[in-house]
Amino acid sequence: MRHRITLLPLILSLAACRQDMHNQPRYKPLAGTGFFGDGRSARPSPEGTVARGELHIDKARYTGKVDGNDVTAFPFPITRADVSRGQQRFNIYCSPCHSRLGDGNGMIVRRGFRQAANYNTDKLRNAPVGHFFDVITNGFGAMPSYASRIPPDDRWRIVAYIRVLQFSQNAKLEDAPPAERQELEAMPVTPSPAPSPTPQKEVSR
Amino acid sequence: MAQIFHRSANSLANITIAAVILGIGGLLWASYRIDQGSFITEVGIARQQPVPFSHKHHVTDDGIDCRYCHTSVEVSPFAGLPPTETCMSCHSQIWTNAEMLEPVRASYRTGQSIEWTRVYDLPDFVYFNHSIHINKGVGCSTCHGRVDLMPLTYKANTLYMQWCVECHRNPAKYVRPREEVFNMTYQAPGNQMELGRRLVAEYKVQSLTDCVTCHR
Structure with a gap:
């Protein structure tokens, strides 16, 4: 009996090495499995099903097109908060190639990716908003679809920010408010610098 | 005698x-x-991966935001691991002949997943949610360390309970402004406690130390 009592702590300390509770019979997101043939625990949705919140009836809002033509107006009113969110999302997903100025010379292009579109051309300045939405959704040329990474409403906010970039890159001194105009006039003229690779501060949401 | x-x-x-x-x-x-020690905690030990992916290169050299790949970190418990499609956004055009990237191209051709090795593996009896931490001003680097300087990814902290509770007891020591959460080079200012207390009030950060907060 006495031996059993002295052995007890040893048995308990060995029992603590078991990982039953650490590794329970359930899957973490994207964990592998031997149960399904393709080795994935994350299952694709069965054909013909619509996930909750994914029933996209409003064609203009979810495809950027009506009867095959790009829509010319935003499907919801764009507020300042939407533009800020658009800026943030643009800097995350678009600026690697299109650059933070939208001139198409982002870091990935400088590393050898095919030249990305410059938004500051007459063709794209005059393009309807639905065109940009469609390109984000379905890709264009070497650009892949960003539909799985950017939810539809954020795509519209990015389009709104592209409009901001187009305006800012083509703005004249008279477009600035008087107070800022004076400040701008006082600044020495320098060639515009290359976009900085270090992340800039984001506008807070 | x-x-x-x-x-x-x-x-x-x-x-x-x-x-x-x-x-x-x-x-x-x-x-x-x-x-x-790192024999048990695995802190500081880079794991073998099918592709020697460098966060240092993609974040520091290329300036890509965390969320370009970890898309669900702001809205879900899981930060999100990029599908092969995301790698191929750039690597369909860049380094297309690199031997190192063959597993990525093979995965894209065949539709088979790349089997990455999990670096941060919480015990299954712990509930954790990325999004709430992000939205309350806990920076990526607070828990994951300077991932932007890691050529190969390794665990920066033990994930032991005492480590979690250290912040849960006094969040003001660690919270930062929301717009700095994804800034990997952020340094806590000299007046962190003052700033932290202000942010804790502003973001309504609670000091949650109930067992059921994590063990639910």
């Missing part, structure tokens, strides 16, 4: 008592050190 014990038995007894106490203490100390 002759003495049963030789007089050296006194010293022997003393030495034995000392040895037992020191021995037990030493064992406890050694097991504590082993438990805290």
Whole structure:
């Protein structure tokens, strides 16, 4: 009996090495499995099903097109908060190639990716908003679809920010408010610098 | 009657008592050190991966935001691991012949997943949600360290309960402004406690130390 009592702590300390509770019979997101043939625990949705919140009836809002033509107006009113969110999302997903100025010379292009579109051309300045939405959704040329990474409403906010970039890159001194105009006039003229690779501060949401 | 014990038995007894106490203490100390060491915690040890992916290159050299790949970190418990499609956004055009990237291209061709090795593996009895931490001003680097300087990814912290609770007891020591959460080079300012207390009030950060917060 006495031996059993002295052995007890040893048995308990060995029992603590078991990982039953650490590794329970359930899957973490994207964990592998031997149960399904393709080795994935994350299952694709069965054909013909619509996930909750994914029933996209409003064609203009979810495809950027009506009867095959790009829509010319935003499907919801764009507020300042939407533009800020658009800026943030643009800097995350678009600026690697299109650059933070939208001139198409982002870091990935400088590393050898095919030249990305410059938004500051007459063709794209005059393009309807639905065109940009469609390109984000379905890709264009070497650009892949960003539909799985950017939810539809954020795509519209990015389009709104592209409009901001187009305006800012083509703005004249008279477009600035008087107070800022004076400040701008006082600044020495320098060639515009290359976009900085270090992340800039984001506008807070 | 002759003495049963030789007089050296006194010293022997003393030495034995000392040895037992020191021995037990030493064992406890050694097991504590082993438990805290990287042999058990895996802190600082880069894991073998099918592709030697460098966060340093993609974040520091290329300036890509965390969320370009970890898309769900702001809205879900899981930060999100990029599908092969995301890698191929750029690597369909860049480094297309690199031997190193063959597993990525193979995955894209065949539709088979790349089997990455999990670096941060919480025990299954712990509930954790990325999005709430992000939205309350806990920076990526607070828990994951300077991932932007890691050529190969390794664990920066133990994920031990005492480590979690250290922040849960006093979040003001660690929170930062929301717009700095994804800034990997952020340094806590000199007046962190003052700033932290203000942010804790502003973001309504609660000091949650109930067992059921994580063990639910």
